[in-house]
Structures are given as C-alpha cells and as structure tokens.
Amino acid sequence: MATQLTDTRSTQTLPQGSISYPFPPRVKPDLPNHDVATLEAYLATAPLEDVDIADPMWWSTDTNHIYFKRLRNEAPVFFTSVNNNRHRGFWSVTRWNDVMAVDTNHQVFSSDAHLGGITLFDMDQDFIMPMFIAMDQPKHDVQRKAVNPIVSGQNLANYEDLIRSRTCEVLDSLPRGEVFDWVDLVSIELTSRMLATLFGWPQERRRMLTYWSDISTSDPELPGAPTKEERQGILLGMLQEFTVLWNDRVNSEPTGDLVSMLAHNPATRNMPPMEFMGNLVLLIVGGNDTTRNSITGGLYFLSQNPGEYAKLRADHSLVDNMISEIIRYQTPLAHMRRTALQDTVLGGQLIHKGDKVVMWYASANRDETVLDKPDEFRIDRARARQHMAFGFGIHRCVGNRLAELQLKILWEEILKRFDTIEVVEQPERVPSAFVRGYKSMMVRIPA
C-alpha cells in the first residue's frame, strides 16, 4: 500500500542566495531568562516547529539533546522553518538509520560548496572555499587520496613516538595543586603541536593554527567575533602565509608533510588559491576542533562518572574501548549537512530538490533504538567502535585513526602520572550547532 506523503515544507524553503548578510534578528522563545533549567523545561514541551535548534543558545547550554530525543521519537525527519530568513529552512535527520541512509547516498545528497556545502549555514557564496569534504565525486576522491597517506595506519606508526614524547612533556609541565584551564594547557596544546607537525608549520607559531581554526568556524554574530569581512581578511592572511610554505615545498623534494603532499600530487598541485585555502581550512579544522574537544570531553565525562573512572584506574586495558566511547559521547562535530540533488523520500517525508538536509550525528549517537542506554557513558560499552561521530560513506573522517592514537596515548600517559584530575566547575561550551566543544574547563591536579 502506498503511503500518502504530505508536503510539509514546500512553501517554507527560501531559495539559495536569498539570504543576505547581516542576517535579520533571530526569533527566540519568549522566556523570562535563558538559564539551563528554563531552557530545558521549554524544550520538553514546546511545539517542535517553534524551535530553531541552529540557535547557539541550545549548544552553549547543552540543552539540545532534549529536543533531539523528542524528534527521534515524534518526528525523526523534520523540517524547521522558524528563522528561515537566516538559514533558508532545513531538514533535521535524527535517527541512526536515517543518518546512515543519507551519509551513504552521495548520489542524491550532495556536499558541493556551490550548493552551500557541509554545514547548516551555507558557505558564503561570494567567498567559496572549495575543499574536498565539500566536493562530490569524482574530484572529491582524487583530492582526498592526495592527503590520505599521511593519516594511514602505516604512517601513523612513524608518529607514535613523537606524539608520546610530546604528551609526556605537556603532562609533566602541568601545575600541581593549582586550578588551570585544561582546554588551554592540554587540549589546545597537544592538538596544535600535532597539527604543526602534519603541516610542517613552525612549532613556535602553532597557536596561529588554533586561531585560524576558531576563526573558520566562528559565528560572526556572536559578541566579540570578527565580522564576515574581517573573517575573510584573516583567512586570506592565512593563505598568504601558507603560500610561502607552498612555494618552498613545491621547489624541493617531497618532505612528507601535508603542504608538500598537496604541492606534489598531480590532483592538487595546480589548485587555484581559494581551493588551497579551502583545503587548509578543512585540514586545520578537521585536525584541531575535533580532537581538542574529545580530549576535554573525556576528562569531563570521567569526572561526572566516578564509577567509570574507578573502572579505568583498575584496568588500564580499557583505554582503547574508552576512546571510542569518548568520541561517541562527545560527537565533536554535531552535524554534517547535504543538499538534495533531486526529489526524494526519507523517513516518509518528501524532500525536494535543493533542500538542505542536516544529519545530526549528535542525535544518532544517542539513538536508543540502536544503542543500549546511549545516554550513559560506559567505557566498557560493547562494540564501542560502532558510533557515528566520524560520519559514514565517502566523506567519513580521514583523520579518525590519528585522533584515536592521540587520545589513546594521552590517556595511557595520564594514568601513569595522575591518580585523579578534578574538574572544579562546569566547563564553558562553544556556542555552535556545528563544533560541539568547550571553550574552557577549569581543573586541578592534587599536589
């Protein structure tokens, strides 16, 4: 029997290019205040169509999961039109199996930057940065393969000693008996050193990579953030600096770093400047935000689950399994977005050609119909590797093995040194529906 499809969104989607910057003001729920308890209570009963889950407010307060649980149960493929004069309207896909169906159907669901790319908010169409994650086949495949070898299992073995010695150095330099920011002294420190090595970028200027990563994903409307024009200027400055590196690499023998690989591979050596910049942004953000936030998240989850911390202390061989559980529980990129290339049906909903389809990995990783008690952080979870945080299909995270290696070494070395690390207050979260992470987390290692 054919199911009757109701078209719930045809009059609600705005065409691409119809949004101009600066965006109109965001519609927000009329609430006495925006503290966590008030927002949680609101999300528990608000009409689903009234909520714009792209609002950073739901992410800085980490209240979004209440809404996603409702979507998974009540409307697993759901169109949001509130605030469509800012984001054009988008489909939220929230169940594991539906996300998997979109992620593995790259023929219908495009990642192309020119259609808006891979994040909920369209890439600036007057400043398109082509990058392989935001390309379709066949160009995606050849560019991805140009950088793939640096993060392959065989090559990672070459980095292991270096990662371990740096991790030891960073951990040994941490203050004892004093409160400090774990994000700054550990998470950012370790990821920026790794990234500088991968790029062959000068170590003493490694925090520039962190800066450019943060700029790339920053929301121009948040207080203190650079405007769109300022951001573009900063990224052009990054391009200029990396062009110096490129010119050096292109005129010498291959050195094995990412810039050298891009400069020598036939698939990438003639990239236009904006495409070089795009791929830099991809590799910097990909190697930075994600691991950084899983490093912070892991410690936070253990501090919130002392029973799990005790299990880990008693059995260090749980580290491998715990790493996958940390990555699932953190899901450092909350979503990836696609654009439908044709009319299609997903979860009983009619999706029109041109529609924006957001795969919420953060929700799929809590799908109670697929995972056993997914809201619990369990370091000995069975089949912990089967999580959604790296995405699936041809755009699956290329650096996943490196991320796992960095986290594994970090936790092995932490366990050798510290019996406990206390999280002294709730971490401050990044206000973003894309980068699901932490700005700071104050901790203390007992003297």
Next chain:
Amino acid sequence: MVKIIYVEHNGARHEVNVPEGENLMEGALQNSVPGIDGDCGGNAACATCHCYIPSEWQAATGERSEQEDAMIELADTAKPSSRLACQIKASAALDGMEVLMPETQH
C-alpha cells in the same frame, strides 16, 4: 557452519566457523579475530573490514556493490582483490576460504 580462515598481515591464521548467512565481518568480530574492526556495523559505509580474497575464491564471493566499490576506492591499501568482509555472506561455497587482511584498517 562454514569454515573461514582469517589471515592477519603478519601471517597469523585464525580458523573459525561462521554460521551460514552471516557476513564475514560479523564472523570475525564474534570470534574475536583481530584485524577486522567493522565500525559501521555492516553497511559498506566505512572500510574497516577491508580484506583481500584470493583469486580462486573470487567467483564464489561475487562482485562489489557500487557503495562498497566507492569505499574501497578510497582505501590506500586497495587492490583488485579487495572486498569489504561485511558484504560477503558465509555459504557452503566458501567453506575453507582464506580471507587476507591488510596491515591496518583505516
């Protein structure tokens, strides 16, 4: 039961019995064979159950699907004999087959 011999890159052999109809990624996971990860749970959506099928068994294991082919195409250890173990189901015709594994899964 179908006898499958999983061979690690270092030559270590793991002879296990896989129930007929079960895919060979599950066959490895359920028997704790190292070297097969199966991160996507059997959807040909990653390539962490990447393996090589000896030529004499290729007719019996069939062809790669389009999705499987797309994932294998991106693996840097891909060869013409590459398959994803999750896309091959154990059957009497595969009894005694060797499944060779790459050095690492990615």
